[in-house]
Each structure stands twice: as C-alpha cells, then as structure tokens.
Amino acid sequence: MDIFIQQLINGLVVGSIYALIALGYTMVYGILQLINFAHGEIVMMGAMITISAISVLSATGIGLPGPVLVVGGLLIAMPITMLIGFIIERIAYRPLRNAPRLAPLITAIGISIVLQQVAVLVWKNNPRSFPDLLPHEGHNFFGAVITDLQIVIVALALLIMVGLLVMVEKTKLGRAMRAVSMNQAVAGLMGVNINYVISMTFVIGSGLGAIAGVMVGANYGLAYPTMGFMIGLKAFTAAVLGGIGNLGGAVAGGILLGIIESVGAGYLGPLTGGVLGSHYQDIFAFMVLILVLVFRPSGLLGERVAERA
C-alpha cells in the first residue's frame, strides 16, 4: 500500500509539472488555435538559463543560501524566456496569422529545432547537473516519502494555476484574452489590442514554462538541450487529454497523466507478466493520447468551447 501511495505522490509531482507546461500549450491554442510546439524548448531554455545564472550568482561569492540562489536564477531566466516567447510569436507566428493552419505549425517545429540547436551550441551536448541547492528532506507520509522540494513543486504549481485562472476571469487582460479567443475580429472592433493580447499570452506562457523547467531540473537533478522534446510532447498530451484550449482541463489532464504514467510504469511489469517491462513507461502518455483522440477528441473537459482562454 505504501508503494502505491508513493507512486501516487510521484505521479502528482510530475503531473503538476506537466500541468504547468500544458497551460502554456492550451493558452496559445485557446487564442490562436495554434499548437506552439516550441513550448517544450522554452521549458528547456528556462532550466538551462537558470543553471547558468545560478553558477554566475554563486561565483559572486556573496554566499547566498541555496533557495535564494535558485529563485534568483529563475528570476533571471524568466524575463529571458518571456522575451524568447515574445520574439517567437513576433517573427514566426504573427506573419502567418492568416495563413493555412499547417504553416505556423511547421514554423513551430522549425523554431523548436532552432532553439534546441542553439542550446547545444551554448551549453554543449552533455547533460548539466542541476545544482543541489534546495532542501529535499524527506517526510514520511503513510509509509511513502515526500520531500520538501516535491511539496514546494506541487504547492507552487497549484498556486500558479489558481493565479492564472483568476487572472483570466477577473482582470482586464484576462477579459481581453477571452474576447480574442471568442472572436478576434469582433474583439478588435471593440477596441481590444489583439497583437498586445496575443504577445502577452506568449509572454505569460513562456514565464510559466521557465518555472516548469526549473521544477523539472530540480526534481530530476539534471537538464540537457534535448529535454524539451519529450516533456513538451507529454504536456501536449496532457492538454489534449483535458481538452485543449481549456485551462482547467490542462491542469486536470496534467495531473491525471502524471499519475497514470507513474502508477502504470510501477505496475506494468507484473500486470503483463514481464512481457512489457518498466522501460515502456513512455507508452502510457501516447496510449492516452490515442485513446482520447479516438473516443473523446474534445478531451475530458472540452465541452465549454466558448469559454476557452
């Protein structure tokens, strides 16, 4: 039983990270009906820049405590990824806004490859270890262990998601985002600055991506230039699972996918009598994707199409 609880906890931690990344996909999709496949690379950039920033900060010799260093690194990385997100939208998507749907999708893939290769040039191809600065004291929880870091990851992810929902529902920018997602032309006629709203969507999504990147790095202890690909695909799956374009759906989808993966990988071997070992962990995400597309293409919470933002 304690093993099952442990798998649930593992799944919850990974799932919260997926959810945070999935929000980036779903926000952009809600407004532009575009799947921004470069988002996984934004996550990677967030992690890599944070690692570099931390090493710069700790080289100053002030002797800051570990968590301050990580937050400081993240605060440096976030504006940079936000700027990258802004530039991507400006140069790769805006000129194609009225082009057929496939065109921006292809530039998205192109941008993703470009970012990956830039990261290889800057940071080399080796995996970088994420500095071990955060407390990971374990707490016993019904026989399972949850560390401080994992509690922070889940709590912070939930906090950000709630914050984002409040922003979309209550603020002026949020109202503008909802308006643009419903009908761009009409929103424009009503005096909403469409370009500004879309840029802000990318900026916010990229900021969330940087936070998620740091969570991934801190949770697994390493980051590398190609890490964005798989995590991006899984978060995309989470977004589709929840109903792409729906913020609450992205959160639910992310957490659900994390738990499915974690529990699935833990019990796959015994369930299939050893035919499929635990190294088939990644198939769960894509099995889920296929099942959702076949049986419920709009996703779990995909009905409220008009409310997407």
Added chain:
Amino acid sequence: MTLARYSLIASAVVALTACGNKEETPAAETAAPVSATAPGDVVIKIGHAAPLTGNIAHLGKDNENGVRLAIDELNTENVEIGGKKVKFEMVSEDDQADPKTATTVAQRFVDAKVAGVIGHLNSGTTIPASKIYSDAGIPQISPSATNAAYTQQGFKTAFRVIANDIAQGGALGEFAATTLKAKKVAIIDDRTAYGQGLADEFEKAAKAKGVTVVGREFTTNQATDFMAILTTIKGKKPDIIFYGGMDAQAGPLTQQLKKLGVSAKVIGGDGFQTGEYIKLAGDNAEGQYASQPGMPKDKMPGFGAFNEKYKAKFNTDIQIYAPFTYDATRVMVAAMKKAGSSDPAKYLPEMAKTDYAGVTGPIKFDAKGDILGGNVTVYQVKNGVWEAVATVGGAALAPAAAPAPAPADAAAPAPAEAPK
C-alpha cells in the same frame, strides 16, 4: 478540430522532431584530418567512431582525443612502414550511440578504405558494425565495448583492449556478495546491449554466490525519470541496487534514490565510473561503487605520463577510455610496422600476435580477440572522487591503491578470475 487532423499533426510532429534530433551535424564532426601531410608521404587513414553528439558525447570526445594524441605522436616519430615514410590521418565519425547510425558509419569507413578502425564506444554500436568490418576485412579494435558477444561472433577482425562483461559482471557479483556481504539485490538495466549484458552477467555471478535477486527493472538510455521503478524497488528492500548503463542515467537515478529515502548502495560497471556521474548524482554520489576494466589508473604503467600529455594537449580531464583508445591505435600501428604494410589483409595476422606494453598495461589477445588477463577494478566515490577499492581478476590480485588503504577484506576473498 477533427480527429484526423490531430493524429496527422501529432505524427508529423513526432516524425519531424525526431529527425531533428537524429540528424544533428554529423557533417561538421566528420573527417577532420589530424595533421597536414607533406606531399610524397604515404597517408594511412585510421577510422575512429564514437558518439560525438548526444548525452554521452563527453565520452566519445574523450575516445577521439586518445586516438588523436596517438596519431599526432606517431606523425612526429617518422614512422616507416615497408621502408616508406608514412603519415597517419584520423577519420572520426559520429555514430550517435545508435546501432543504425553505427552501421552507416562503418559502411562509410569501408568506402573510404580506412586501414583500420578504433571503436566503437558502445557495445550496441560495436556489435552491428563489426559485421561490416569483418566482411570488408578491416581490423577493428574497440577500446570500450565490453559486451561478451562482440568477440564471440567468430570475426577475425574484432579485437578489444578491455576486459569483457563476463569478467566485469562476474567481478562485480563477486564483490557484492563477498565484500559488501549483500543478501538481496535489485537489478536495473537500460536495455542496451551493454547494460543488459552486464546486468545478466552480474545476476549470474551474484546468484551463484547465493545472493537473492529481489527485483529486475528496466529503463532506457534516454530516461531521466526513475521514480516509478525505484519506488517498486524500494518496496523490495534490497541491500544493493545494480545499474547496468551509462552515467547520464546512473547520475539522476542515484539522486532520485535519495529523494525516495532509499539508502541501498548503487553498484555498476564502467559506464558510470566517470567524473560526470559524480556531478550528476550530486551529494548522493558518495559511497557508491562502480567498476572499470583494467587496473586502477595509478597502477597503469604509463598513466602518469599519458595524463600529463593529455592535459597539456586538450586542457581537460580524461573521462575513461582515452588511454585505451591511445593504446588501441598504437597496437594497430605496431602491427602495421611489423607486417611492413598497412594492407589489412597483411597486418591482421600480426595484430592477432600482438604483444605490446601499453599505457593501460600489457596487451595480448586470445584466439577470439579478447584481451588476455584483463582485470577489473572496483571503485568507490570517496570525498567526491573515485578511489580504487579492489582489483579483481586477471593474473594478479592487486590490493587497493596506495593512497586509499582499503579494508583488508576488500581484496582478499576474491579469487583470481580469468576472463573466459
């Protein structure tokens, strides 16, 4: 959005992005001639293959540096083969640690008519490539492929200068049972030829010593998340966790063990006996074990001088196999000198008869092409560096390295084990 469009997009993206991953810059890394050659000299091309991109590129680069160092030295030594002055040229290719790419690289070497090949780095690439070299009659020396199958295919062209996994897995199983007194072990491997082969040999040796294998889990050589399998293993309460694979996985795996509150020690093979592992595993690296075929570096006859030359030339630390690629290159050229020809058919018989005093120790091959008397050293991370704890196998049973007096029982109970 309709179903069809979704699946189209998803598959297109997977395919395209996968291409993007795979086809990164092999051209840039290809065919870097080592030195300018004066006109009139005979140029002998020696192929080198290792992953120069991807998550173990640091190891591949290290292998390449070993060959480069040997070749640069040979070029200043005015080597004469068959009475003619010759120059050597390294043709280095990136096999991406991918079996399919490795066979393409091997075919490229055959087409380029290289005189011999140093490589590949991984067992999973070395084995499929060895068939192509064998068909073309090109001698191949792997500095680091330890999977036993490599030399058991009956190829006359396949050699290696490192003890194989039967010796390594056996030594590790022995060490776990007698020195660490493990009763229950859990085994994880990355499903590559190397990881799986080593884990199987470890399992055999450990079982033979009466150790219970409580769990066998698998991962891949791309994975970073091991929480699920480690949680399963945690429930089985092993004394020791064996990992068959490379440092890019062993590092985070070790770190994640601590997050789960598992205190079992990690033990494994040469794939993660690297500085990179210590960095990636963070503070949980301390006290973990990994083996390395061959003697401890400070017991290698020529390591001190080699290390100095290497550092002076490349301004970086040796990862693992550079001394082995250096020796392999030297062994190949020595055979050419003896045969008076760089024609593979002519110098191959001389290679089989090699008796060479290398940086890593004496090199002789058995009938299969395995190194004779190859031994295995077990290391432990102490104060953030790998320190030799015991040397097992081979002819001599060397006690621990001088600077770190090991517990007396570390070396004593392990019987000499000749690689089969």
